[in-house]
Amino acid sequence: MSKAAIIGGGVIGGGWAARFLLNGWDVAVCDPDPEAGRKIGEVLANARRSLPALYDRALPPEGKLSFHTDLAEAVTGARWVQESVPERLEIKHQTYREIATIAPGGIIGSSTSGFKASELAIDEAEVVVVHPFNPVYLLPLVELSGPAEPCERAAAILRGIGMRPLTLRKEIDAFIVNRFQECVWREALWMIRDDVATTAEIDDAIRLSFGLRWGQMGLFETYRIAGGEAGFDSYLRQFGPSLSWPWSKLTDVPELDEKLVAAICAQSDEQSGSLSIRELERLRDDNLVGFIRALRHSRMAAGLTVLEHEAGLPEGGEHEGLPITSQRQVPVGWTDYNGHMNEAHYLEAGSWATDGLMRMIGVDAAYIEGGHSFFTVDTRLRYLAEVHAGDRLTITTQVLAAEGKKMLLFHRIWRGDGTLAATIETLQVHTDLSTRRSSLPDPAVAAELSKLVAAHRGFPVEGVAIGFSPAAVH
Incomplete structure (x- = not known):
């Protein structure tokens, strides 16, 4: 350690x-x-x-x-x-x-x-x-x-x-980020001093416009798009002259005298004073989590950093003698107005476990890229205990059966305190992605499934309801 x-x-x-x-x-x-x-x-x-x-x-x-x-x-x-x-x-x-x-x-x-x-x-x-x-x-x-x-x-x-x-390529005062922040800070101080805008109006101007763009693309990619089909060169030639206009006061700093300090503090109290610092921190963190998770899907900016770090985190292991196919913490966004995890996210958690089992048997990204995968045909979910934001979930998967094109899985969702919170039965059918019809899996995948069926046969199962009916296969 x-x-x-x-x-x-x-x-x-x-x-x-x-x-x-x-x-x-x-x-x-x-x-x-x-x-x-x-x-x-x-x-x-x-x-x-x-x-x-x-x-x-x-x-x-x-x-x-x-x-x-x-x-x-x-x-x-x-x-x-x-x-x-x-x-x-x-x-x-x-x-x-x-x-x-x-x-x-x-x-x-x-x-x-x-x-x-x-x-x-x-x-x-x-x-x-x-x-x-x-x-x-x-x-x-x-x-x-x-x-x-x-x-x-x-x-x-x-x-x-x-x-x-x-x-940093070169040693400079205030580094890179603080120099950008200082530019915006100086302009904001002048606007308050000159009664151009309040703290709330300035914050809205940032967070409802360029702040959203910068959070994903930064400065130069944002302006590159602004050039449209004419290109970045056209944008720079069109708006470059404005750099010499007397818009900003970046080389001048307002004095933070008692009057300006009092105005800033009073406006900020009116803007945010009803919330404690800890409440503001939690709001900030919840919003950052949502924003960064959205950036995961496009593999951009902070989202890409999380994905790269996540790829090196360990997965697998066993719990209660069965393979762990997913482990994660419940985010705030998975909870509803009742304060516990919404049923849609039980299914999402189960889908992550199915993906984990698929990787175990060789149905990984390369296999799917090759044109084959498993599709969900039927799912049965049993709720056994509440799950709340922050709970660490461990999901195990038992392979109940595997015949030809089909596999029947039984997921158990465990809370961090050892409580069995839910079970999910899911019937999966192997599918040819080019025809979107059922097909036999690769022999190596079928062999891995057979091994797991044999290894998991002795484990008890609570309330299984799904069977292998021919009508379930399309």
Whole structure:
């Protein structure tokens, strides 16, 4: 089990702790704040609710979380050290020197949002800028800057916990993302100061327009489309002159005097003050999960990062002597107004288990690409216990019968507490995708099915209702 030491347990440190912990790492948090355990516990509760909901496989079992006020206790044995202390250079340097004395030779990642790697560097240790984005446990991008070799080692570890490293080609102040954010922030401050728009109107302008486009395509792909059939070159020539117009105030900054601060805070209170910070965080996380899961289907942006990470997550194993064909956490979007999982998603969970069984017998992506698959003919579902958002589901599959073109499966859906929540019987017929008619499976697939029928014959079955009637085959 790998260990990560998180130095500083604030918002960013707590997000790092959750990201590593939910990806199977032991995490030691070092923070003198007596409230650190409570604060990180609340961040972790949000992370447990949201991060696994991005995936259609189960994340590794959680690591062990511990809290320390002694730096040596936290750092000893750590494979990764992430510094998230206040943005004061003397504090960071002193922290690095203490870490290097305890654990020489390791990489220290800094969550700094402003200091360059050359400013953070000390002789005693290798320090790499590892700049994440809040919430760290959901947003995949992390900016890296520093010496090439430790950046490469850091990038490999970060990919292993589902993040997308972006290594800076050149060292610059504020890195890449903060420079973009600063541009928008400055313009927004001027608009409030000049009474052009309120905080709510500015947020609507972003989230209802270019924010949605940028979330999937970024800046240049968005403008490439804006050029239409005439192309990007035409767009640049048409709108390029506007860059010299006096629209923005990017080179000028309004003074954050008492009047402007009071206006921003009052407008923000009117906009969002009815919700607590934790309620806002949960809304943000639920929306991010929905957005990123939508991007999975198009294999774009953050969705592609999740898919690539998911491909390396383990699957398989056994439970109660039967093969595990699917493991996952129930996302909030699977629950209804009664607060439990909607019946449509029981069927979705069963379809994932059927897919898992198909891969076991050789009906994988290549087999389907070759023109054959199994189609569902009949399904019977029994509800035995409630399932709620956040429950970890383990689904086992018993092959009851396999004859010619048909296979009869019996899925059991287990909650994380060991409760049998539902059973699903499903009759599948092997199909030629070119003719859309039933056909005999490949002999190797038929042989694997026969092995499973024999292996599963001794297991009891509760309430099977589906039979092999000729009318079921089309």
